[in-house]
Amino acid sequence: MARDTLTVIDNRSGQQFDVAIENGAVRATDLTNPFLTSAGPGLVIYDPGLAHTALCSSSITNIQLEPGLLEHRGYRIEDLVANSTYLEVAYLLLNGELPTADQFAHFQRALSTRKFVHENVKSFIQGFRYDAEPMAMLAAAVGALGSFYPDAAEIDDIDARTSQIMRLVAKMPTLGAYAFRYGNGQPFVHPSDDLSYTGNLLSMMFRMSELQYSPDAKLEHALDVLLMVHADHEQSAATTAVRAVGSAHVDPYAAVAAGVYTLSGPMRGNADRDTLRMLRELGTVDAVPAFLQRVKAGEQRLFGFGHWVYRAVDPRAKILRAQLETLNEDRPPSPLLAVADELARLAAEDEYFLSRGIHPNVDLYSGLTYEAIGITQSMFGVMFAIARSAGWIAQWLEMITDPEQTTVRPRQLYTGPSTRAYKPIAGRR
Ligand code: ACO
Numbered sequence: 001m002a003r004d005t006l007t008v009i010d011n012r013s014g015q016q017f018d019v020a021i022e023n024g025a026v027r028a029t030d031l032t033n034p035f036l037t038s039a040g041p042g043l044v045i046y047d048p049g050l051a052h053t054a055l056c057s058s059s060i061t062n063i064q065l066e067p068g069l070l071e072h073r074g075y076r077i078e079d080l081v082a083n084s085t086y087l088e089v090a091y092l093l094l095n096g097e098l099p100t101a102d103q104f105a106h107f108q109r110a111l112s113t114r115k116f117v118h119e120n121v122k123s124f125i126q127g128f129r130y131d132a133e134p135m136a137m138l139a140a141a142v143g144a145l146g147s148f149y150p151d152a153a154e155i156d157d158i159d160a161r162t163s164q165i166m167r168l169v170a171k172m173p174t175l176g177a178y179a180f181r182y183g184n185g186q187p188f189v190h191p192s193d194d195l196s197y198t199g200n201l202l203s204m205m206f207r208m209s210e211l212q213y214s215p216d217a218k219l220e221h222a223l224d225v226l227l228m229v230h231a232d233h234e235q236s237a238a239t240t241a242v243r244a245v246g247s248a249h250v251d252p253y254a255a256v257a258a259g260v261y262t263l264s265g266p267m268r269g270n271a272d273r274d275t276l277r278m279l280r281e282l283g284t285v286d287a288v289p290a291f292l293q294r295v296k297a298g299e300q301r302l303f304g305f306g307h308w309v310y311r312a313v314d315p316r317a318k319i320l321r322a323q324l325e326t327l328n329e330d331r332p333p334s335p336l337l338a339v340a341d342e343l344a345r346l347a348a349e350d351e352y353f354l355s356r357g358i359h360p361n362v363d364l365y366s367g368l369t370y371e372a373i374g375i376t377q378s379m380f381g382v383m384f385a386i387a388r389s390a391g392w393i394a395q396w397l398e399m400i401t402d403p404e405q406t407t408v409r410p411r412q413l414y415t416g417p418s419t420r421a422y423k424p425i426a427g428r429r
Helices: 029-035 077-083 086-096 099-111 119-126 134-148 158-184 197-206 215-229 235-245 252-261 271-282 286-296 315-327 337-345 352-357 364-374 377-401
Strands: 007-009 014-019 063-064 069-072
Touching: 007 029, 014 029, 029 158, 069 077, 077 215, 077 315, 077 352, 086 099, 086 158, 086 197, 086 377, 099 158, 099 286, 099 377, 119 134, 119 158, 119 352, 134 158, 134 252, 134 377, 158 197, 158 252, 158 377, 197 215, 197 271, 215 315, 215 364, 235 252, 235 377, 271 286, 271 337, 271 364, 271 377, 286 337, 315 364, 337 364, 364 377
Parallel strands: none
Antiparallel strands: 007 014, 063 069
16 A cells, blocks of 8 residues: 655665655655764755755745646735735735735735835935945845844744834835935935835836826836736745745844845846847847757757746746736837747747746746836846745745744755864965
């Protein structure tokens, strides 16, 4: 009869034991503890990049490689985008359920009163060089926020913790927009009580001398959709950074800053920029077939395609493609959209891409959507970080309230020299 166990035989010693399989996983300690001696672990799991290691149990986001499924707390991303707003999704991520009307009104009020930042945060941002990357300003500013709240480090106090959570969600757009305005040499725009979360973000970025700023409803909705599709993506590199840093019981601002810094690297944060650059270099659909040949020859990377956790079309790519269709009803589409579509069409017919599970990812259309809204490339990462902050905080909260979680402290395989005698500098050759 089938049993949910794994039998391990160490052929060096003939030692044999059974390990329980639970939720498709074996516990690393069950595998390694039998080898534990006073001299050390004896056997460890080697997993660079943690690609085959589950770092936690989580009930927030579910992803399936095929057919390309993304769900938050059991709700499909397509249903959330069609019926919710980013703030409702943020509530869902943080609280586990969609809010009732009363709960949502309370959540909005609590965020609204916390969207302003201390005046010194502005001077902090103004200390950056005029051409600093907005991501560098955002990461430093969010990390510094902890120093403005004496209770920031009280992560075991539920009231204090709830305040930090609300502050973080409320202030990320303000910080991101301030970083943008500073880079443009424009005065900061205060958040307004009359606008939605997303409308405020647009206002703080783009308001000039208007007495009343009213965002274009379609652009506001498109940005809200972008925020929703980026709100959480389970254990990405940036989320893992938030969990790892948070596991040392730092305040949540420091943990979220680690997430922002992670996104600022080229492996993730700039993928939408790289995709746009690739589309610009291609210019027209005629250039696509020859380009795909170069990709297949290993001479080019196909940006906006492929994903660590999808072997089908990324559901977010489909959502953003449909969103661009709506945006283009009353404005001319970018000529690059046809190039992106042609890449997707030809790749979907090509055995090379199909057999490797290389399909469009969210970045094929995210840069085009940002540009259609008027958001320039330097701000793509900031928008992503604002959106993802809800997921990061939900993941941080889940981690610090999970009794199984402990300070992240992996092992290594030491491959350096063995103990040797110290040589004074005069004797070194
Ligand atoms: N272009 C060309 N070849 C690719 C691509 C791609 N975009 N993606 C995967 N491959 C190829 C690899 O070269 C490899 O080929 P081989 O088996 O002949 O050696 C095979 O497909 C498997 O590739 P892996 O690197 O194992 O796939 P992995 O799942 O690790 O890669 C990654 C994921 C890094 C995202 C990759 O698809 C990529 O570089 N994509 C382009 C950059 C991009 O769009 N990044 C954004 C990621 S999505 C996101 O962050 C939201």
